[in-house]
Amino acid sequence: MEDVRTVRIDWYPPEPSTGAKSIVAIGTFDGVHLGHQAILRSARRLAERLEARAVALTFDPHPRLVVAPDAPPPLLLTPLSDRVALLREYGAEAVAVLGFDREVAALEPETFVSSVLCARLQCSGVVAGFNFTFGRDRSGTAATLREIGEKLGLVTEIVPPVQLQGQAVSSSLIRQLVERGEVEGAGQLLGRPYRVAGEVVRGEGRGRQLGYPTANIRPDPAQQLPGDGVYLALLDQMPALAVVSTRPTFGPGARWLEVHVVEGSPSLYGRRSGVEFLRFLRPIRRFSGVDDLVAQIGVDRERALEYFASATEKRPRLLQGGSV
Template sequence: MQVVYGHHNAPAWDEAAIAIGNFDGVHVGHRALISRARELAEANAAVTVALTFDPHPSALLAPARAPRLLTSIERRIELLGEAGVDAVVVEPFTHELAGIAPNAFVDDVVIFALRARAIIVGYDFSYGQGRTGTVEALRAHGIHAGIEVAVVPAVTVDGEVAASTKIRGHLRAGDLVRAARMLGRPWDVDGTVVHGAERGRALGIPTANIRPEVELVVAPGIYAVTLRIEGGTALPAVASLGTNPTFVEDGDLGLEVHVLDWSGDLYDRRVRTTFVARLRDERKFDSVDALMAQIARDIEQARAILAR
């Protein structure tokens, strides 16, 4: 799979079926767009291309309202590749791009630079300056330019439209099951293992302190997870996302992962934490002994869940 940063650097494909979107999380709705793009690419002997944007438009235009992302740009690219695209174009979202007229965006970026033979968008797609370009306008533009435009309808899961915003809401509520159904997989986050206070090691339960690559959207608490070291296999583990209230007042939120039945050095390693099940809320214990007893119960519960 090719990864291209900016439409000016796109190779000279003969023709392309271009799926356009932010694709945060690459959920089941996004995968429906990619599937339709692959169909049109095959029908037109074209390449399947995902056009996405970084940073998220809201981070530039309305930073106070910008969402916490479900995936880093690197993970987004990886997931788009797994969905079956031949290339990902990561378009820098700048004030210049935000100010381009809708017709100019389609003509200059999508058709001329990326050589679109077909354009695939979601039912709620908007584009161009002030997001004034509509699906109806895009269809009309396609007819005029001789470009096929496919609009993919909403994908529903358990009666809800699959959307990144709704997935964030489920994760904030600690509802991993509903989030996973919309994503089509358990939610995960990549990060790097860094040095921490080493309280877990002192208690005989060493943890990896992880600096995530995106600001975490999931609710604080204790989780059954897997931890995969880059290039390795997923290992069963228990995660604590919280502030360590038994030891610290008003501590910073941190992600700590204890890998079951494993020992080794993870410092500075890149890892992926996959959230499988929520076990309980984080809480303050009256004693270290009470905390240790609960941790033992958490480990056994996680072990049972992850063995299924």
């Protein structure tokens, strides 16, 4: 397919202002981590210099789902709506979401740049990460992008890898940390706590009987959940304990995310709530009886109260959504 007029592009906000030239920050951007944030900052700076608009171009579904359909699907750090919001928060004035399919994946690199970037996005400059690949068989690399861009008169910037404590920041590294329950490390690479959002649904009412009601959150099934464990967390900014488990004490079932707000009794059913994971507290255990479980939850709650008392003292912005 060399006619790209039919390639689907959704804009956020919906109507791009017509005629304005754009500087396009391009990538899958899952996680919108420190490396992605550096790309967005470069695009914003370039846009200001060239009096253009900073646009983030991202792909949905995740390209790996399309190019490797038989492999297990990658679990996302940021479902699309979160990703779009974060791209805007970190500097994109508009976000363009390219409907990624086999035809887009098969475009020649030159066609992608001239027809998608230049014709559809009115691009006058492009910014990508050092390891960006695109086009047929991922034959386009950052170097190819620079080469084609220069031929077409585009300003091109390639952002080198961002490192933290000697490690290159990457979505797959963050995914591994989240999966292992290392949410603090993941948060450092993201530049903010790892967040999972979803609707609060009714459970079996057991939590309330135990004296510790828990809001059951139903996340997007395509999002990576932290590994099983009890975590210090914020639920819509409220200090909380988040539990990821199969509830082994009551006979293992499906994996759930549930959250106990440590002070107060907010009414949460039906609401869309966000859980920010701050720190791993302990692994899940199978208790021999309900009394032991309740005693342990009491200890967990004490530790949470202590943590939040000292954290808010040291970092007053904690409860206003400041990074921890």
